[in-house]
Amino acid sequence: MRTRGAGRARWLVPTVFWVVVLVVWEFSSGGNVVSRLFFPPPSAIASTFVRQMRNGEMLGHLKLTMTRLALGFAIGGSTGLLLGLWMGWSRTAREIASPVLAALHPLPKLSLLPLLLVVFGLGEQSKVVVIALSAFFPMLINAMAGVRQIDDLTWEVAEHYHARGMTLLRRVILPGSLPMVLAGAQLALNSGLTVTVAVELLSAQKGLGATLWLAWQTLRTTELYATLFVIAVLGVLTNAVLGLLSRVLIPWRAKGEHDEYA
């Protein structure tokens, strides 16, 4: 009974808080304090959102953005994962690649877009490459750190049992680094989503970023907020999926630790 009450309170406080925020926003928009143009009331944003969902406009943009993100994440994430695991396991690989990666990692990936447009063309390839680059580094760094934090005793046991190659990878490296790899995947997805939207802002005619751009070009701020809302929901959903994946793949972790993904 006490637990049920505590659970209810856990949801009640934030819900009431956000309802109050929305109500205050709704009634103050258009007054002297809050500009209706730049901060339209939530009801107007909701109305725009419903209209865009009904006519399929928003879903079309969402689908395109998700496709770009998925492709970029799959390419960049998987490459980063493999290289990261290898660099975590092999000192030689680390010594060869680390200086180059340290130099490339801080480069703003978006600044490469014009060059990539020239090299890969104006279509989807150049956009996906930038997104892949943004997903590559967080995944690589976390995968490498994940392997390196596996304790010495585990390595010694593996050596004692002559674990090599795929056995070592399957039994030691992957399970040992998985929590960090999943954290890297979360960072890579969030970074990928941010860059996907930014790339679309700069060079796409369709997609959520392109919708944001058009909203600014026409100063239709309800469309701007409706799109931002969809992007935020997309971010929450991708993190929730990772949280679910975390529960399935690393069930030995404490229950609360999975919440970081949700």
Add this chain to the structure above:
Amino acid sequence: MRLKTSTRCMGILAALLAPVLLVSCSGGGLFGKAAPTPAPVTIRLGLLPFVSNTVVQIGIDEGFFAEQGLIVEKTIFKSLSEVFPALASGQIDVATPGSIPALFNLMASGVRVKMVMSLTQHVEAPCSYVALLARKEDVDSGKYADLASWKDARFMSVIGLTGTEAYFLSEALESVGLTIDDLQMEQGPREVHAEALRAGQVDIIFELEPWVTRAQSEGDISVLAPLEPYAPGLQGSTIVYGAKLLDDTDAGTRFAVAYLKAARQYAQGATPRNVEIAAAFSGQDAEFIKKLCWSYVPTDGSLNVPSLMAYQQWMYERGDIDRVMKEDEFIDVRFAKEAVRILDGKDE
């Protein structure tokens, strides 16, 4: 000294012409005295890093604003989407936006922002400020000479199918029964247009100066069609005032006087001094600036109202703006008219 002169002047004639004298002595007109320095007013100015904005920079560098007792605080914005919130919230008082739908929607929303003077107008000239470019061999062979053939070409512009770029194309295509929706349009940053054209990724690119000149610099790209003839006199960009200057007629007029003096200097073209200011302002090489087609900026500040109304109607039909405004809702010509009167009076 000025105070002493004013007092004597008033003492002699006050009884007869007091009301007139008050005006005359304070203005200095009756005895040819210099006007008293007006009270300093700080103007927060939002500029864009385009060569056309050199006009305003001339006003700053040549001291025209200072002459009017205006202290200009300049902010250079990277894009128009940053300008409008700053203007609407009163963080800047004057801006130089291009004629994009957002500007019209901003003004139609009731925010106190109005167009007061012209910056650039796209008029026909020996050189083209706004043009479609294509590979030289295609231009020479006449491949896209027939506008109907544009349907099969791949276009590229910065802003896709909105704004003045789309309007120019729309007006051009109307003569052959096409619309801009019939075009294959790619959107991408200006920096890659020429390379995309050279690499055969697109066939026709839309450019404004300085990109028209830059794209042609290697000799393999040429002007396919100047776009000015398709929407003659189209108002490309304007000087807009926010609430502060719209409500302060004196400061607004002083700004207009300084701006028009600058516009008159800019209209002299690529003089060494103008080139020097433009190069410093835009960060371009002076030799390159000399080659550019200088935009047309009316020296009386007059706006091309019919072009704005026609463009507004087109944007409305495209669904880019929420409503068509009446002229007096978004245009205020008081400042330009008064500034011209003051300047031309002095010039005479």
